[in-house]
Amino acid sequence: MKKLITLILTLMLGVTACLGFTGCAKTTKIGVQEGTTSLMYTECLKGVSVSSYTTFPLAAEAMKNGNVDYVVCDKATAMSICNTMGGIKYIDIALSTEFYGIAMDKAQTQLNASINQVLADKADEIQAIIDKYMAGDSANYVGVTSAEKDINNKEGQLVVATNAEFAPWEYVNGDKYYGIDMEIAQILADELDLELVIDDMAFESVVSSVGNHGVDIAMSGITITNERKEIVNFSTSYYTESIVLLCKEDCDVFASAGTVVDMLNVLCKNK
Numbered sequence: 442m443k444k445l446i447t448l449i450l451t452l453m454l455g456v457t458a459c460l461g462f463t464g465c466a467k468t469t470k471i472g473v474q475e476g477t478t479s480l481m482y483t484e485c486l487k488g489v490s491v492s493s494y495t496t497f498p499l500a501a502e503a504m505k506n507g508n509v510d511y512v513v514c515d516k517a518t519a520m521s522i523c524n525t526m527g528g529i530k531y532i533d534i535a536l537s538t539e540f541y542g543i544a545m546d547k548a549q550t551q552l553n554a555s556i557n558q559v560l561a562d563k564a565d566e567i568q569a570i571i572d573k574y575m576a577g578d579s580a581n582y583v584g585v586t587s588a589e590k591d592i593n594n595k596e597g598q599l600v601v602a603t604n605a606e607f608a609p610w611e612y613v614n615g616d617k618y619y620g621i622d623m624e625i626a627q628i629l630a631d632e633l634d635l636e637l638v639i640d641d642m643a644f645e646s647v648v649s650s651v652g653n654h655g656v657d658i659a660m661s662g663i664t665i666t667n668e669r670k671e672i673v674n675f676s677t678s679y680y681t682e683s684i685v686l687l688c689k690e691d692c693d694v695f696a697s698a699g700t701v702v703d704m705l706n707v708l709c710k711n712k
Contacts, residue, residue: 471489544658583627
């Protein structure tokens with residue numbers, strides 16, 4: 442049964458090739474953030490050991506300290522980590538492709554339709570937000586202020602669950618929230634004429650919180666998966682992301698890698 446589950450996850454994430462690698466001379470240690478599809482991906486690989494951390498930056502710190510060999514995460518986060526943490530780089534080969542969406546309470550079908558309409562109507566504005574964060578145009582980042590959750594005003598608020606430790610998608614600076622998802626959340630609230638409330642929590646609780654304790658939607662760089670569709674509805678995808686590998690800046694073992702198979706061969710052999 443365990444092999445069957447592993448095979449299903451591997452096919453879903455597009456990493457079928459990894460199942461063919463066996464007999465690593467040395468076990469490769471990979472760090473990931475708990476509760477993410479990066480964790481699901483690495484758990485499909487043979488010949489590696491996986492360590493999970495509460496955030497990707499903590500996993501990257503563990504790599505710098507020699508506790509893990511590599512970190513697997515989404516490309517946008519990899520770029521952000523490289524910009525803020527010296528001595529590391531990412532390999533620009535997509536290990537897998539995933540699609541980000543907004544998770545919503547299954548009971549709120551009208552909200553789903555309304556959000557999809559806003560995503561369509563504001564597509565150019567949303568793309569501009571994505572572009573400025575990807576380019577590191579910090580002068581034009583817009584901070585978002587959260588209102589207090591009001592149980593007596595449920596109909597007048599849009600409560601968004603997130604994990605604000607996932608730059609460039611969401612993070613805290615001072616008393617404001619920044620990031621791609623946070624600016625999109627503000628657009629959604631404005632267009633729906635609702636007061637925006639940000640509910641910051643651990644990532645593994647973000648999706649499951651939808652529909653509970655007043656949470657309407659979840660935005661935290663959330664990958665659309667069949668497992669998550671069982672408990673929430675998703676908006677149309679607003680971003681296509683790649684899973685990539687972070688390594689130390691002086692690492693050269695991937696220099697000749699040009700494909701996913703090449704990358705997985707290196708990971709298996711570990712030098």
